[in-house]
Amino acid sequence: MKKILSAYLELTKPRIVFMILVTTVLGYYLGGKGINSWPVLFYLIIGVSLTCAGASVLNQYLEREYDSKMTRTRNRPIPSGRITADAALTFGIILSLVGLFILYVEVNILTAFLSLLTTFLYVMVYTPMKRVSWLNTTVGSVPGAIPPLGGWAAATGTLDFNAGMLFLILFVWQHPHFYAIAWLCREDYQKCGFQMLSVIDPDGDRMFRHTLFYAAILVPVSIIPVFTGQTGLLYCIGALLVGCAQLWISQLFVKTRTHADAVKLLKASVFYLPTIFILILLDTRF
Template identity: 40%
Template sequence: MVLISTWFGFYAGIVKLNQSISSYEPIFIISLVLGALFSSCGVAALNEYIEADLDKLMDRTKNRPIPSGTISAKAGLIFGVLMSSIGLALFWFLVNKGTAIISALTLVLYLFIYTPLKRKTPLNTLVGAFPGALPPLGGWLAATGKLSKEAWILFAILFAWQIPHFLSIAWIYRKDYKKGGFKMYTGEKKITVFRLYIFIFTFLMIYYSILPTMVGIAGTFYLASAMILGMIFFFSSMGLILKQNGRTAKILLKTTVFYLPLLLILYIIEQNFIL
């Protein structure tokens, strides 16, 4: 998802500049893609290293490489540092220094703010959405060299999208999360907040998703597509809001997984074949 959201930001940026991908050197594009891949792999590995003892307690994560003993914790740490370093270096030297800073900020916020909060407060979901929404800003900076309101709209889309996405996961694996000591809005006393968060952030995501047309970086085809996808997302969210069970949670989760890639694909189709 990091690669998709980074590319979304980059592609929207070149649309803003009225340029095409061909105006960028191949090494630049390759470095952008590889930088996003390496950085995300690095953060995932380092997070697994930090949470290895907790991952062992949960069925969902106990078979990951470090908790299962497939690789040692030291090897996981080295791999995570190496991947993160390569990703940051690619951004810094071959793409854009601002993109590298955004990537570094994502790493710090995710590993040292969000990860510790998982066992302290259910607000961790909201906090974690901040680093999770940064990649499109890095992509936008790679294309334009500066942040603008359009970039922050992409940030807002991804921020809002994460809440129903991760709350659906939290419901499906609520027993696992309890074993690991993670604080989530899935207990009986917090179910009202759970429902409210899904409703509010689904509404906000749909609203933010139509703004690219309003600010001139997308057209009417994208607008119609975003509205149709948004309605599907809304009804999937309402299913879990009205009835909390494995089926409704899995429907919402699948909807969230397909939403962003489809939105990006339809945006690219519009820019290349319709406008």
């Protein structure tokens, strides 16, 4: 029983759910200028956790054939045979529906709609698009950037320009992050016919241009909240420092095109996001 429960938990990708929750709660905190309702925050966390977990399960259900071909995914619960495809499909649908119901009843309709939109774009658009077009990375960055909007909507019942800035930062940030992954996993992606830039352009010239472009524009995009009055000097200095550091690592990766520098960029992008969030919280609080 313990192994079965562990397999179901693994299927939900807890670490990704946790990161999504962090961005959602940040949106709630900034939108409400603090925690204005603990019960709403509680139901927001539960609802978003379930819908995101459900989307992850449904994604793995749809990609089970391809996951079995890739080294980094062949041991996932479905391709390894620990969970059947039908059981995973049922589990994913239940998680998604229960999560959406909680958000609709206990939070508000806008938050529920944004979660539904995230699930639809991730499962029904991004997932199949990986086998059709290299634009899947950009399209997939949209559902990845929606969670803070859901948090903002939960706190305010609406969306505004400042909420859009959170979306934009997350949207731009995902490109260098996932291009680094695409370079590291290009052989696996090629086996499955995934149309990543690192696959359709083996030399990587286009992908490297995109990597450098998004890393560069992330620097000015990240400080837009300073000019709208949402954040101040502390955030501005910190965002510029970490943004320029990631840009420097990106250009190093573009120059060398090595596995080691791809890993450095991946680590830098993972470090960047929580640092930006911490800076926002510190700046708005103090």
